[in-house]
Amino acid sequence: MLPKLINRSGRPLRRTLLRRGERYASSSISSPEVLNDFGKHHVTKGLARISEGVMVKGSGSYVEYVDGKRMLDFTCGIGVTNLGHSHPKVSQAAADQCMNIVHAQCSIAFHEPYLRLIEKLLPAMPHPSLDSFFFWNSGSEAVEGAIKMARVLTGRQNVITMQGAYHGRTFGAMAVTKSKTVYSDGVAPLMPGVFSIPYPFWHQHRLPPSTPPSVLTEECLYQLHLLLSQQTSPKDTAAIIIEPVLGEGGYVPAPKEFLEGLRAVCDQHGILLIVDEVQSGFGRTGNWFFIEESRIRPDIMLMAKGLANGFPLSGVVSRKELTDKLAPGSMGGTYAGNAVSCAAACAVADAFREENILVNVQARSQELFASLYALKDDQTLAQYILDVRGRGLMVAIEFASSEAPGAAFDPATPKGLTVKKGIASRVAKKCIEKGMLLLTTSVYEVVRFIPPLNISQEDMKKGCDIFAESLREVVKEG
Ligand SMILES: Cc1ncc(COP(=O)(O)O)c(C=O)c1O
Numbered sequence: 001m002l003p004k005l006i007n008r009s010g011r012p013l014r015r016t017l018l019r020r021g022e023r024y025a026s027s028s029i030s031s032p033e034v035l036n037d038f039g040k041h042h043v044t045k046g047l048a049r050i051s052e053g054v055m056v057k058g059s060g061s062y063v064e065y066v067d068g069k070r071m072l073d074f075t076c077g078i079g080v081t082n083l084g085h086s087h088p089k090v091s092q093a094a095a096d097q098c099m100n101i102v103h104a105q106c107s108i109a110f111h112e113p114y115l116r117l118i119e120k121l122l123p124a125m126p127h128p129s130l131d132s133f134f135f136w137n138s139g140s141e142a143v144e145g146a147i148k149m150a151r152v153l154t155g156r157q158n159v160i161t162m163q164g165a166y167h168g169r170t171f172g173a174m175a176v177t178k179s180k181t182v183y184s185d186g187v188a189p190l191m192p193g194v195f196s197i198p199y200p201f202w203h204q205h206r207l208p209p210s211t212p213p214s215v216l217t218e219e220c221l222y223q224l225h226l227l228l229s230q231q232t233s234p235k236d237t238a239a240i241i242i243e244p245v246l247g248e249g250g251y252v253p254a255p256k257e258f259l260e261g262l263r264a265v266c267d268q269h270g271i272l273l274i275v276d277e278v279q280s281g282f283g284r285t286g287n288w289f290f291i292e293e294s295r296i297r298p299d300i301m302l303m304a305k306g307l308a309n310g311f312p313l314s315g316v317v318s319r320k321e322l323t324d325k326l327a328p329g330s331m332g333g334t335y336a337g338n339a340v341s342c343a344a345a346c347a348v349a350d351a352f353r354e355e356n357i358l359v360n361v362q363a364r365s366q367e368l369f370a371s372l373y374a375l376k377d378d379q380t381l382a383q384y385i386l387d388v389r390g391r392g393l394m395v396a397i398e399f400a401s402s403e404a405p406g407a408a409f410d411p412a413t414p415k416g417l418t419v420k421k422g423i424a425s426r427v428a429k430k431c432i433e434k435g436m437l438l439l440t441t442s443v444y445e446v447v448r449f450i451p452p453l454n455i456s457q458e459d460m461k462k463g464c465d466i467f468a469e470s471l472r473e474v475v476k477e478g
Contacts, residue, residue, distance in 0.1 A: 032067040050075075050439065051432050058085025061452050061459045063437070072436040074451045074463050079247075079279045079394070082306035083351055084452040090309045090347040097343035104339045106135070107332050113342035120349035124288040125317065127297040132323040134316045135337030139278035139304035140168025142314040143241070145331060146300045147172045147191075150239035150272045152330065153322055158193040158232040160224070160240045160271075163204055164249025164442070165196075167241065167276055176241055179248035180443060195232050197223045201252040203444060206410055209387040209398075213255030221261040234269035239300075242273075244290040245280040250442035251389060251396030253285070256294040263296045272299040272322075278314070279394070282306030283352060283453050286361050286392030293391075306453075309348045313341035357453050361392045364460045368449060371464035372397050375471060384420060384475060386412060386445075393453055399423040399445035423474060430470035436463055 035054050053065040061084055064070050076082060083090060097113060104111030118133050125131070136142050147159060161167070161176040168177065174184050175191035184190055198204040200216035207215070228234055240262055246252040266273045275298035280290040284306060291298060299322065304314035312335075351357070372388040372395070375381050387398040400413065403421065407413045420426070424445040431438040441448045451463060 032065070035066060050428070051437060060084040060086075061455050070435070071432070072459060072463055072466070074431075074449055075437045075439045076450050076452055077310065078305070078439070079284060079450045080305045081310050082282055082284060082453045083309050083348060083355075083357070084454055085310070087309055087347075087351060089351050090311075090344050093347035094311060094340050094344040097340045101339055103335075105334070106337045107329075111337075111339045111342070113339050113346055114337050117342045117345050117349070120346055121315075121317075124349070126287075126289045126292045126295075126301070129297055129319040130301055130317045132318050132320040134323075134331050135342065136314045136316065136333055137312045137335055137338070137341075138168070139276075139302065139314050140170040140173040141333070141336075142278065142302040142304055142316050143167045143173040143176065143276065144170055145316045146241070146274045146276075146302055147176070147239070148330075149300060149316070149318065149322070149326065150274060152327075153325055154238040154270065154272060156236050156238040158195060158237045160227065160232065160237060161194060161196045162199040162242055162246070162249075163196050164199050164201060164246050164252075165241070165243055165276075166248030167243070167278075177248075193232075195227055197227055199246050199249060199252065200255055200258045201246060201250060203250070203404075203410070203412060206406075206412075208412055209389075214257060217255050217258040217261060220258055221265070224262075224265060228265070228269070234271060237269065237271050239272040239274050240266060241276060243276045243278075243280065244294075245285060245391060245394055247279045247394075248441055250398070250444055250446050251394060251448050253290065253389070253391050254294075259291070259294040259296045266299070274298065274300045274302065276302045278302055278304040280391075282348070283357050283361055284392055284394045284450070285390075286358060286365060288352075288358075290391065307348065308341045308345040311338075311341035311344040313338065313345055355454060360455075361453050364451070364453075364455055364457070365392050365395070367457065367460050368393065368395055368451075368464060371468065375468055381471065381475060384423065390449075393449065393451055393455075395449040396441065396446050397449075399427075399447075401445040404444050420475060420478065426474045427467070427470050430473060431466050434466045434470060436466045438467070 032054060036052060053067060053069060055063050056066050057064040061073055062070055063073050063085060136145060151157060159176060161178060163178050166177050166179040167173040169183055172191050175194045177183050178196050198220050200220050202209050202211045205219050244254050262273060275291050277289045281303045300318045302316055307313050307315060376385045376388055384399050386400050390396050401407060402413060424440045424447045428438045428440050428447055439448050440446060
């Protein structure tokens with residue numbers, strides 16, 4: 001049984017969040033450590049965590065742990081709480097919906113928040129053709145839905161994905177995920193009919209970080225043409241799926257010309273282009289959706305994460321002309337498009353407009369980039385920093401590494417330098433010790449910054465300072 005936590009006055013902990021420094025009455029009854037250990041014992045080891053402790057509260061850019069520890073959150077629960085934790089309007093909308101109807105099952109009838117949400121999202125779509133929606137629970141499910149739709153609509157089986165892509169952990173999503181082997185180690189056989197091409201990320205081509213986007217684009221489109229003539233003919237290829245900003249693969253925005261090239265190939269061969277904006281969408285990169293930069297038309301676009309600011313909700317949007325060909329009943333799910341999640345998402349869409357979120361993203365993004373470039377320009381640190389990249393508040397810094405895959409063959413690995421081992425995870429860990437949650441990403445030495453989109457100037461500065469201090473300490477430690 002879960003040990004019951006009490007504070008010194010004997011009141012149950014759940015009702016009273018401890019103030020900093022307050023201690024527990026008796027660790028023999030229970031303590032935050034005991035609760036943490038309980039979790040370690042009973043929660044599957046397959047689930048990894050970056051911090052110790054038990055989270056009990058989230059408010060704006062901060063989360064609090066059961067022991068009173070307060071952390072600045074530069075992870076947003078992996079790019080989800082874009083409007084900060086427990087945004088009052090979003091939480092209120094969800095609470096109100098709870099008092100009306102919670103489970104208005106989508107195959108029984110329409111429910112109002114579902115339809116209101118579509119009404120609010122339509123003007124934000126990156127292309128007017130995207131007018132037919134299906135809501136699900138998670139990003140992975142949205143990916144599953146898109147693959148299924150592409151196969152059914154084209155009558156073709158194969159899907160082309162990108163090296164370094166992350167699309168989720170369910171079976172279809174796992175098959176098109178190529179960011180790390182850990183997601184599918186020991187699981188094969190995976191869904192068949194998946195092929196991959198390189199992403200326009202300099203590492204994947206053994207080119208320096210300064211390589212012009214046009215060169216990377218040509219490399220990748222060349223590989224795509226080769227793939228379509230050697231491995232999966234266009235008449236067997238249902239879809240190309242792409243994260244317009246490679247997430248788990250290293251936070252790399254795709255150049256406009258590459259996205260245009262994919263669109264042209266899809267148009268030429270009747271292949272569907274699936275754009276996965278699960279992480280890059282909802283203001284994360286400074287626009288509602290990253291794909292707006294290139295103005296290309298996705299055939300199917302996927303969203304989740306920031307869509308409902310923490311309530312489980314994902315979306316698959318396409319054009320009516322396509323979705324009209326789906327057999328009724330072929331899409332669905334018990335909890336798909338839950339009314340509480342949809343009501344929260346409506347409030348998110350309103351808050352985006354009312355609170356000028358995109359303006360704040362631009363301002364804070366400039367400050368974050370300026371701070372990272374200052375580190376890159378610093379003589380004592382420059383040699384360890386390979387790249388600073390991203391868009392909006394989806395930003396990464398990459399460190400030089402001698403342990404990166406294929407480092408011995410990679411000209412990007414600085415020769416003759418004392419490269420710091422595991423620098424990204426060491427810096428992230430130090431930031432956590434200093435009170436800021438931060439994530440790494442990719443098989444390279446990359447730290448990613450995904451702060452709330454409405455973060456204040458003060459908290460952005462605080463985060464940048466903690467990061468700089470942590471980096472300096474790690475470099476000093478050797
Ligand atoms: C681009 C992208 N697609 C799909 C997913 C999977 O979403 P979920 O974890 O909600 O299943 C993620 C999750 O990180 C993602 O970043």
